[in-house]
Amino acid sequence: xxxxxxxxxxATELVEMRTSDHITLxxxxxxxxxxxxxxxLADFLGLTVDFVQMDKVRDSAKPTALACxxxxxxxxxxxxAAESELLVDWCPACRGTFFDFREAGEAQALAATLESxxxxxxxxxxxxxxxxxxG
Numbered sequence: 001x002x003x004x005x006x007x008x009x010x011a012t013e014l015v016e017m018r019t020s021d022h023i024t025l026x027x028x029x030x031x032x033x034x035x036x037x038x039x040x041l042a043d044f045l046g047l048t049v050d051f052v053q054m055d056k057v058r059d060s061a062k063p064t065a066l067a068c069x070x071x072x073x074x075x076x077x078x079x080x081a082a083e084s085e086l087l088v089d090w091c092p093a094c095r096g097t098f099f100d101f102r103e104a105g106e107a108q109a110l111a112a113t114l115e116s117x118x119x120x121x122x123x124x125x126x127x128x129x130x131x132x133x134x135g
Contacts, residue, residue: 004026004035004069004070005067005069006028006030006031006033006035006069007033007035007066007067007068007069007075007089007098008028008031008033008066008098008100009028009030009031009033010067012028012029012030012031014026014027014028014035014069015027015028015029019044021043021044023040023043023044024040025037025040025044026069031100031101032100032101032102033098033099033100033101034098034099034104035069035070035096035097035098035099036050036096036097036098036099037070037094037096038050038094038095038096041097041107044104044108045107045108045111046111047111047114050095050097051080051081051090052081052111052114053081053082053114056081056082057078057079057080057081057082058078060078060079061076061077061078061090061092062076062077062078063076063077064076064077064089066089066098068091068093068094068096069096069098070091070094070096071091071093071094071096072093073091073092073093073094074091075089075090075091075098076089076090076091076092077089077090078090080103080106080107080110081110081114084110086103086106086107086110088103088107
């Protein structure tokens, strides 16, 4: 994979990083932002999909003029969830998501309220076994 520029810092390249949950994401050392390719956000948050309420938040998307670090698309700013003040940058073309510093933590707190604990546990268990852990 070639290095991708941070959408916010532009000149700073995103660095690939692996979380303790074995999720690979791209991190900006300069601003602390994080880029999630499509479906990585769901893995990171333990959700079934990246945006559980996409049908409710997509119409709120506003152009940002920020270049997507992974494709020729431009990012749009939209709420992470309905009735949430957390705004994230999302690429409609490749479906990746950029979080400014500390926004991923806010998304983790919100994620717990978006799907039932049973649904989240089932997803986490499936991904755990898919990654080769467990019997």
